[in-house]
Amino acid sequence: MAILILGLVVFLGMHSTRIVAPGLRESAVRSMGLIPWKGLYSVISLVGFVLIIWGYGEARYTPTWVWVSPDWTRHLTALLLVPVFILVTAAYVPGTYIKAKLGHPMVLGVKVWAFAHLLSNGTVADILLFGSFLAWAILYYAVARRRDRAEGVTYTAISAQRDLIAVVVGLAFYGAFAVVLHEWLIGVRPFG
Missing domain, CATH: 1.20.120 (Four Helix Bundle (Hemerythrin (Met), subunit A))
Structure with a gap:
């Protein structure tokens, strides 16, 4: 279950940057450029997504x-x-x-x-x-x-x-x- 929770935190956390830190995207784009920001965003989101899939799959073996x-x-x-x-x-x-x-x-x-x-x-x-x-x-x-x-x-x-x-x-x-x-x-x- 911990892997599922970590995946949700990473994935939804990354997708919440405009909610909790509205200026973060603009600041990151200014400092690193749009394409590198999108790349970083995508990699972190993908890691979170993989963790969600892995964690949910593991949790399905022993459901509560x-x-x-x-x-x-x-x-x-x-x-x-x-x-x-x-x-x-x-x-x-x-x-x-x-x-x-x-x-x-x-x-x-x-x-x-x-x-x-x-x-x-x-x-x-x-x-x-x-x-x-x-x-x-x-x-x-x-x-x-x-x-x-x-x-x-x-x-x-x-x-x-x-x-x-x-x-x-x-x-x-x-x-x-x-x-x-x-x-x-x-x-x-x-x-x-």
Whole structure:
């Protein structure tokens, strides 16, 4: 469990620099340059991500159950993940109305992803993993939206076609993940 906690601290800590130390990024970019900062950020995040995967995998061998979710929650989780894939895709398709309206669709996707998984998973490791991501996403979204308003940041929508692309690509990724990749990467079949 310690490895999982360390991974969460490293990964979410790195992703929280704009929350807890807003000037850190700008200062680091000034002193080392944008590309080296992005490289450092990526390496530290990757280390945290690997630790999360390792720690969560280890914790699954000897689970400590807090609750056992009813079977129907698996189906609800699967349903809630449909908009997650669309939101995450919309974060990368420039000019969507989704991003123009929501500002940070990926963070909203993380919120829904974490909440959905808490519904159907009840071990201590699940609560640590998904609860930490949920708490981080709630805080990050609030701070990011407040910062956008304070700085006058807006996101421009170009056309509804961009949203259609986000929806179609998001649904394709959802299908691939739900049918094949979730079992291959996580070891759990969402529909079986």
